[in-house]
Amino acid sequence: MTTKTMENLFHDMLKDIYYAEKKILKALPKMAKGAQSPKIKAAFEKHRDETEGQIERLEQVFEIIGKRPQGKTCEAINGILEEGEEVLEEYKGSDAIDAGLVAAAQAVEHYEMARYGTLKRWAELMGLSDAVKLLDETLKQECKTDEDLTKLADTQANQKALKAA
Amino acid sequence: MTTKTMENLFHDMLKDIYYAEKKILKALPKMAKGAQSPKIKAAFEKHRDETEGQIERLEQVFEIIGKRPQGKTCEAINGILEEGEEVLEEYKGSDAIDAGLVAAAQAVEHYEMARYGTLKRWAELMGLSDAVKLLDETLKQECKTDEDLTKLADTQANQKALKAA
Numbered sequence: 001m002t003t004k005t006m007e008n009l010f011h012d013m014l015k016d017i018y019y020a021e022k023k024i025l026k027a028l029p030k031m032a033k034g035a036q037s038p039k040i041k042a043a044f045e046k047h048r049d050e051t052e053g054q055i056e057r058l059e060q061v062f063e064i065i066g067k068r069p070q071g072k073t074c075e076a077i078n079g080i081l082e083e084g085e086e087v088l089e090e091y092k093g094s095d096a097i098d099a100g101l102v103a104a105a106q107a108v109e110h111y112e113m114a115r116y117g118t119l120k121r122w123a124e125l126m127g128l129s130d131a132v133k134l135l136d137e138t139l140k141q142e143c144k145t146d147e148d149l150t151k152l153a154d155t156q157a158n159q160k161a162l163k164a165a
Numbered sequence: 166m167t168t169k170t171m172e173n174l175f176h177d178m179l180k181d182i183y184y185a186e187k188k189i190l191k192a193l194p195k196m197a198k199g200a201q202s203p204k205i206k207a208a209f210e211k212h213r214d215e216t217e218g219q220i221e222r223l224e225q226v227f228e229i230i231g232k233r234p235q236g237k238t239c240e241a242i243n244g245i246l247e248e249g250e251e252v253l254e255e256y257k258g259s260d261a262i263d264a265g266l267v268a269a270a271q272a273v274e275h276y277e278m279a280r281y282g283t284l285k286r287w288a289e290l291m292g293l294s295d296a297v298k299l300l301d302e303t304l305k306q307e308c309k310t311d312e313d314l315t316k317l318a319d320t321q322a323n324q325k326a327l328k329a330a
Binding site for chain 2: 003004005006008009012013016074075076077078079080082083090091094095096097099100103106107109110111113114115117118121122125126150153154158159161162
């Protein structure tokens with residue numbers, strides 16, 4: 001038996017999502033630039049700003065557990081963002097690009113929802129009530145972003161992609 | 166303007182998730198083998214069987230759009246599964262392994278929920294009602310699996326990981 005515990009899991013996942021958020025922060029302006037719809041551009045820019053706050057909250061959680069904020073390569077987000085890059089390249093100048101970009105952004109949101117959901121539950125079990133509040137705030141923001149993207153897809157992107165058919 | 170349309174997006178994402186499901190099919194037995202809790206092992210094995218059905222449904226969707234079933238490397242699932250492999254290696258023999266494996270599986274489920282949610286919406290807009298039914302069946306299965314994993318984490322894994330602390 002090794003001595004790994006929930007505290008190790010929590011710290012590892014915190015490093016994973018910290019790396020992920022920093023990568024997302026860099027990817028969102030590229031997605032905003034590539035989008036055609038002004039409302040979708042604005043949504044990506046708004047989420048970029050929210051991501052800055054999410055990174056700060058993660059830094060507070062690191063402080064709560066007495067660790068230095070540190071990222072650890074997250075191959076999941078690297079892969080998810082790579083698929084967003086493919087949409088940017090392969091659908092450049094096409095009426096279908098916005099529908100593709102929103103779908104790519106929703107895959108990012110779902111990854112974050114999974115991770116923050118787990119981190120929040122673990123923080124609850126470890127009795128880290130201040131961390132729970134911080135993680136819950138971000139989790140709610142990710143869920144709201146995903147819902148907003150679903151609406152934006154329908155009002156700003158899907159019909160355009162469909163008519164191009 | 167290129168001539169890419171929603172049909173291209175749909176076909177590309179279908180190939181992405183087809184590749185992903187086949188990778189998941191191979192990963193689940195490893196996760197079942199690595200898990201300590203018999204109920205979590207059983208959940209991974211059950212979902213492996215469900216994944217076979219999901220692959221068959223994707224093949225039916227390919228047929229509906231008149232395309233040959235074909236996968237396309239999905240870096241997202243490669244990265245997500247790689248993180249599951251890391252848990253298997255780094256938490257081997259530890260009381261925290263099951264909590265880590267369930268979290269890894271939930272990241273997989275969330276990726277699938279994002280993709281099937283988008284594919285179902287696009288199929289609706291393209292009037293592919295038979296495809297909508299097939300995609301919705303899988304989407305519901307993924308959501309149910311995610312909920313089941315949340316419960317299993319709390320009843321079979323989290324307390325054990327916590328007590329190890």
